[in-house]
Structure formats: structure tokens, C-alpha cells
Amino acid sequence: MANAQPTKLKILDAAEELFAENGFSETSTRQITKKAEVNLASVNYHFGSKNELIQAVIERxxxxxxxxxxxxxxxxxxxxxxxxxxxxxxxxxxxxxxxxxxxxxxxxxxxxxxxxxxxxxxxxxxxxxxxxxxxxxxxxxxxxxxxxxxxxxxxxxxxxxxxxxxxxxxxxxxxxxxxxxxxxxxxxxxxxxxxxxxxxxxxxxxxxxx
Amino acid sequence: MANAQPTKLKILDAAEELFAENGFSETSTRQITKKAEVNLASVNYHFGSKNELIQAVIERxxxxxxxxxxxxxxxxxxxxxxxxxxxxxxxxxxxxxxxxxxxxxxxxxxxxxxxxxxxxxxxxxxxxxxxxxxxxxxxxxxxxxxxxxxxxxxxxxxxxxxxxxxxxxxxxxxxxxxxxxxxxxxxxxxxxxxxxxxxxxxxxxxxxxx
DNA sequence: GTAGATTTTAAACACCTGTTTTAAACTGGT
DNA sequence: ACCAGTTTAAAACAGGTGTTTAAAATCTAC
Structure with missing residues (x-):
């Protein structure tokens, strides 16, 4: 099991900032992954979906x-x-x-x-x-x-x-x-x-x- | 100048209900025009843009x-x-x-x-x-x-x-x-x-x- | 060093978005 | 009845959306 934290964390950090600033539906996965400097697909790979990412951000x-x-x-x-x-x-x-x-x-x-x-x-x-x-x-x-x-x-x-x-x-x-x-x-x-x-x-x- | 009220009013009524229920960006012009039973293009014809429709709904x-x-x-x-x-x-x-x-x-x-x-x-x-x-x-x-x-x-x-x-x-x-x-x-x-x-x-x- | 699992990548998918276009249908005034 | 002016209609546009795919790269452990 490789160290999965870095990208997952980078996504959470970027997402929470964009969500708070612009709202959930106004923030796209492309904005998030660009800001986090990770690949577009990694949101779905690590969290499953954008909705689960939202939930993860709040739960953290x-x-x-x-x-x-x-x-x-x-x-x-x-x-x-x-x-x-x-x-x-x-x-x-x-x-x-x-x-x-x-x-x-x-x-x-x-x-x-x-x-x-x-x-x-x-x-x-x-x-x-x-x-x-x-x-x-x-x-x-x-x-x-x-x-x-x-x-x-x-x-x-x-x-x-x-x-x-x-x-x-x-x-x-x-x-x-x-x-x-x-x-x-x-x-x-x-x-x-x-x-x-x-x-x-x-x-x-x-x-x-x- | 023909009577422009009916469709314009139908759009405002449908839009305000959808906006209040689901939010502005979660509501699409297609949802609005479908609920109002008018053509898709009439939002832009009567209000110019979706943003101006939002403003019109609130101003009313x-x-x-x-x-x-x-x-x-x-x-x-x-x-x-x-x-x-x-x-x-x-x-x-x-x-x-x-x-x-x-x-x-x-x-x-x-x-x-x-x-x-x-x-x-x-x-x-x-x-x-x-x-x-x-x-x-x-x-x-x-x-x-x-x-x-x-x-x-x-x-x-x-x-x-x-x-x-x-x-x-x-x-x-x-x-x-x-x-x-x-x-x-x-x-x-x-x-x-x-x-x-x-x-x-x-x-x-x-x-x-x- | 190699095998096996995990993660990253680029590309594509299918769909939805607001808006524009062009032609057709109406309108009221003469 | 005809002719502007106004409104409706269907279709297309260009671009953005979340998500999936399949191959490449990376990592871990033997």
C-alpha cells in the first residue's frame, strides 16, 4: 500500500478553499485539481465522486x-x-x-x-x-x-x-x-x-x- | 408593441420557484422554460441572460x-x-x-x-x-x-x-x-x-x- | 531485480450549460 | 389584405461538466 496521503490532502486543501470562496456547485473538479496540481481523475479515484469530496471536506x-x-x-x-x-x-x-x-x-x-x-x-x-x-x-x-x-x-x-x-x-x-x-x-x-x-x-x- | 406579458410572467413565476427551491446555479434555463411551458430561447429574448433574469426575479x-x-x-x-x-x-x-x-x-x-x-x-x-x-x-x-x-x-x-x-x-x-x-x-x-x-x-x- | 499492487496520467465519453441563429408565426395599424 | 414590428420556434453552437477508461509510471516487498 503506497503512501496515498499527499494527493488526497492536496485535493482536500484546494477543494475546501474553493468551496468556501465560490460555493460547491460553482467549483468544478477541474478547478480543484488544477489548484491542487494533481491529475483530473484523482478526485474520482480517491473520493469516488465530487459529492463525496464535499462530504469529506466538511467531515475533516x-x-x-x-x-x-x-x-x-x-x-x-x-x-x-x-x-x-x-x-x-x-x-x-x-x-x-x-x-x-x-x-x-x-x-x-x-x-x-x-x-x-x-x-x-x-x-x-x-x-x-x-x-x-x-x-x-x-x-x-x-x-x-x-x-x-x-x-x-x-x-x-x-x-x-x-x-x-x-x-x-x-x-x-x-x-x-x-x-x-x-x-x-x-x-x-x-x-x-x-x-x-x-x-x-x-x-x-x-x-x-x- | 404586442402584449409581451404572458411568457415573461410565466418565466418569472417558474424561475422564482426553482431558484428559491434549488438555488440559482443549480437551476438551468431549460428547467425554467420547461416549467414555464415556453421556448428555451425566450429567457434570452426577454431578459437577455440568465443573470438578468435572476435580478428581475428579485427586483419584482x-x-x-x-x-x-x-x-x-x-x-x-x-x-x-x-x-x-x-x-x-x-x-x-x-x-x-x-x-x-x-x-x-x-x-x-x-x-x-x-x-x-x-x-x-x-x-x-x-x-x-x-x-x-x-x-x-x-x-x-x-x-x-x-x-x-x-x-x-x-x-x-x-x-x-x-x-x-x-x-x-x-x-x-x-x-x-x-x-x-x-x-x-x-x-x-x-x-x-x-x-x-x-x-x-x-x-x-x-x-x-x- | 523482478512481480504485484497502487497510483498517476492523458484521452475520451456522454451529457448538460447558456446563448445565438435563422426562419416561421403572430400582432395591430392602415 | 398587406406590411412592419414583435414574438415564438427548432436547431445548432461552442464550451464546460463529472466521470470512466486503459495504458504508463511508481511504489513495496520479496
């Missing part, structure tokens, strides 16, 4: 992200008997920002991918996500309820989906938004700055009076 | 929506010297809901289109929007600032974009969300119910302490 991120979020949830569950909503939402901060350490612009790329895949096919994506990472979702919802016990299950459902929309949409266009903020307000913030502005917004929204 | 909505929002803003400006944030955001309620009267699922279609066009090409869409409807945006932002004078321009910018994400994402998937709510919580709410839950959420987010 989730495989490292979700366990990290799970660890943060465990920490909170064990060490903080009464976390605030902001503390609950903050479980995402470290895992998301640490993506930037293992891959340049990892945060922004992942969230653009998530945004694209979610608007491209919410149904498929939702099923995949709940199927593979359902327990993390459950534990997170339980913490939200604990921090805001006045909320009914249905209110939590709605407000967390509002939150999902806020995050996915914001992060998917975070690059453009940061550019505008730089131009219009002389405000040179990185992705951390966006996240730090986002958390109070969604915490206030989720805990809004009814 | 905005042309009726934005003037209605503008009227609501005028009402608020004239009759309510100190509106709350919730009252400011409520200027969207009537215009958006009235879309459902002139076109079945009009609300959901428009917001799916907005969501798609915004994530597909934020830059182009933003420029178009500000170029054509910039004064409505300005007046709305002024009312937000008046209701929440503590916020800086940059904070308003960020929080209104968070809000945009919440609204677009929620409305784009409102159909699926209402289905889930019905199945999981025996909660049969219509689009008005979603809007009424949305407003307190975004009002609380925009007025969050910093």
Missing part, C-alpha cells in the same frame, strides 16, 4: 471540532453548577478559534462551508448533524435550559434556531463584513472580535422576556 | 416590498416620537406578511431568494441594495439609533447584520421549522407566529449590554 473539520466542543461541555458540566447563558455559548469559542491554529483561516473556512451546506440543503445537513453528533446537541440544549429555566422546550427550539441563523449567516459573510467594518469604521477586528460581539447578542436574544 | 419582489416598508417608516417617524426597538423592527411585519396575499408563499420565497443571493454574492447584492434602497436603510438605522442611543455606529452595523442573518436564515427555513414545531411540540403556528417570536429575540439582541 467536524471530526476535530465536535470532540473539542464536547470536552468544553464536559468541563462546564463538571466545574460550573450554574453557568450563565454567555458561559454556555462560550463553549464554542475555544474550539472554533483553535481551528485557526491547525489551518490558516480555518474558522472562517469552516463556517463558510457550514453556511453554504446549510442553505444548500438544510434537510440533508440537519439529519447528518443530528445523526452523528446528536448527543452533543442534547447536552448543549440541557445547559441552555439550566441557564434559562423559564423557557419552554418550544421556546428554546425557536430561539436556538434563530441563534443558528445568526451564527451561520454572520460567519459565512464574516470576511466581507470585516472588510466593510475596516473601511467604514477604521475597525480592524479579526474573527475573535466577531465572536466576542456575537455572544452577547445571542445570549440577550435567547434570554429575552416574552 | 423588492419593488413592492421596499415602498411598503418606507410607508411604515414614515408612519413611525410622524406618529411616534420615541419608538421602542420592538416597534422599530415591527415596521417589517405588515409589508412582509402582505407578500403572502399577492403571491402564495410570497414571504418564504422572497426570503429564500434573499438568503441565497446574499450568501451567493454578498458583495454584489449589498451594492445593489444600498444603491437602490439606500435611503430606506438609512432611515431605518436612524430609528434604531434613536431607540438605542447608547450604541456606536459600528455596534449598530454589527448587530443589524446579526439580525439580518437571523431573519434571512429563519425565514428561509421557516417551512421546515414550523413542521418540526408541529411534530415535536404540537404547536401549529403560521408565519405570523414565527415573526412574533422573532421580534423580541432580535430586539433583545440589538439592545444587549456590552
Amino acid at each position: 473539520y467536524l471530526e476535530v471540532l465536535v470532540p473539542n466542543i464536547s470536552k468544553e461541555l464536559t468541563d462546564l458540566e463538571n466545574n460550573n453548577p450554574n453557568p450563565t447563558l454567555e458561559e454556555v455559548f462560550s463553549v464554542f469559542i475555544r474550539p472554533i478559534l483553535s481551528l485557526n491554529q491547525q489551518r490558516k483561516n480555518g474558522t472562517s473556512i469552516l463556517l463558510q462551508l457550514l453556511g453554504r451546506s446549510y442553505t444548500d440543503s438544510q434537510r440533508h445537513m440537519r439529519r447528518f448533524f443530528l445523526g452523528n453528533y446528536g448527543d452533543v446537541v442534547t447536552r448543549f440544549v440541557a445547559l441552555v435550559y439550566q441557564a434559562q429555566p423559564g423557557l419552554s422546550a418550544s421556546e428554546i427550539f425557536w430561539r436556538l434556531h434563530f441563534t443558528l441563523g445568526t451564527v451561520v449567516f454572520t460567519m459565512a459573510s464574516s470576511g466581507a463584513l470585516m472588510d466593510i467594518a475596516r473601511a467604514d469604521f477604521d475597525e480592524d477586528i479579526a474573527i475573535e472580535g466577531v465572536v466576542k460581539r456575537l455572544i452577547p447578542f445571542i445570549a440577550a436574544g435567547v434570554s429575552a422576556p416574552r | 419582489y423588492l419593488e413592492v416590498l421596499v415602498p411598503n416598508i418606507s410607508k411604515e417608516l414614515t408612519d413611525l417617524e410622524n406618529n411616534n416620537p420615541n419608538p421602542t426597538l420592538e416597534e422599530v423592527f415591527s415596521v417589517f411585519i405588515r409589508p412582509i406578511l402582505s407578500l403572502n396575499q399577492q403571491r402564495k408563499n410570497g414571504t418564504s420565497i422572497l426570503l429564500q431568494l434573499l438568503g441565497r443571493s446574499y450568501t451567493d454574492s454578498q458583495r454584489h447584492m449589498r451594492r445593489f441594495f444600498l444603491g437602490n434602497y439606500g435611503d430606506v436603510v438609512t432611515r431605518f438605522v436612524a430609528l434604531v439609533y434613536q431607540a438605542q442611543p447608547g450604541l456606536s455606529a459600528s455596534e449598530i452595523f454589527w448587530r443589524l447584520h446579526f439580525t439580518l442573518g437571523t431573519v434571512v436564515f429563519t425565514m428561509a427555513s421557516s417551512g421546515a421549522l414550523m413542521d418540526i414545531a408541529r411534530a415535536d411540540f404540537d404547536e401549529d403556528i403560521a408565519i405570523e407566529g414565527v415573526v412574533k417570536r422573532l421580534i423580541p429575540f432580535i430586539a433583545a439582541g440589538v439592545s444587549a449590554p456590552r
